[in-house]
Amino acid sequence: xxxxxxxxxxxxxxxxxxxxxxxxxxxxxxxxxxxxxxxxxxxxxxxxxxxxxxxxxxxxxxxxxxxxxxxxxxxxxxxxxxxxxxxxxxxxxxxxxxxxxxxxxxxxxxxx
Amino acid sequence: xxxxxxxxxxxxxxxxxxxxxxxxxxxxxxxxxxxxxxxxxxxxxxxxxxxxxxxxxxxxxxxxxxxxxxxxxxxxxxxxxxxxxxxxxxxxxxxxxxxxxxxxxxxxxxxx
Numbered sequence: 404x405x406x407x408x409x410x411x412x413x414x415x416x417x418x419x420x421x422x423x424x425x426x427x428x429x430x431x432x433x434x435x436x437x438x439x440x441x442x443x444x445x446x447x448x449x450x451x452x453x454x455x456x457x458x459x460x461x462x463x464x465x466x467x468x469x470x471x472x473x474x475x476x477x478x479x480x481x482x483x484x485x486x487x488x489x490x491x492x493x494x495x496x497x498x499x500x501x502x503x504x505x506x507x508x509x510x511x512x513x514x515x
Numbered sequence: 516x517x518x519x520x521x522x523x524x525x526x527x528x529x530x531x532x533x534x535x536x537x538x539x540x541x542x543x544x545x546x547x548x549x550x551x552x553x554x555x556x557x558x559x560x561x562x563x564x565x566x567x568x569x570x571x572x573x574x575x576x577x578x579x580x581x582x583x584x585x586x587x588x589x590x591x592x593x594x595x596x597x598x599x600x601x602x603x604x605x606x607x608x609x610x611x612x613x614x615x616x617x618x619x620x621x622x623x624x625x626x627x
Contacts, residue, residue, distance in 0.1 A: 437615070444621075445620060445621070446605050446607070446618030446619055446620055446621050447558070447605075447616075447618050448618070449615045449616065449617070452615065492557070492558065494616075501546070501563065501565060501571070502548065502560055502563055502573065503560075503616065504560075505550075505557055505558040505559075506557060507555070507556070507557035508557055
């Protein structure tokens with residue numbers, strides 16, 4: 404069955420640095436991939452969507468890459484700020500269609 | 516107010532009791548979803564619905580029942596609550612099944 408893996412350990416970085424989060428998947432080829440942000444006690448919030456035929460997508464300080472050969476997506480936050488501290492989830496379209504499969508998320512902590 | 520709401524936000528119940536969690540969205544999105552989120556498991560899909568009167572099982576449907584008589588509402592019922600159903604439950608909606616999902620604030624359910 405399909406599997407999604409995100410860094411299970413929390414990522415701690417210094418303010419102003421670039422944060423890079425990884426999402427790896429196995430056993431199938433999704434049509435697209437999404438990234439969400441979740442703050443404690445709140446529901447996930449959509450950030451970016453990238454399709455299989457897109458190598459890279461940007462939105463302000465966010466950048467997502469999608470390597471279908473490596474079966475991996477990288478999520479970058481440039482010039483990180485303490486306000487970027489949150490858990491980031493990646494999600495892929497399920498092969499059965501009509502729904503998403505979420506990774507477990509990576510907790511990011513940006514220190515001032 | 517526009518958006519997606521869940522009620523109650525917090526619920527404590529006892530083993531064996533029936534509990535219904537409510538979800539309401541004002542966008543007229545076709546798709547609605549129920550997830551549970553537990554430490555170590557991330558977001559897991561319980562049930563989803565592509566339209567009124569159309570529902571389908573997700574990854575962890577056992578012990579749960581859903582209905583969707585109106586597009587805007589998607590209640591989730593635990594017919595006989597068990598301690599293993601202690602979790603945070605999120606409802607989400609999307610225009611299309613694989614599109615951006617909009618999440619509610621969550622319901623924290625404790626089964627004693």
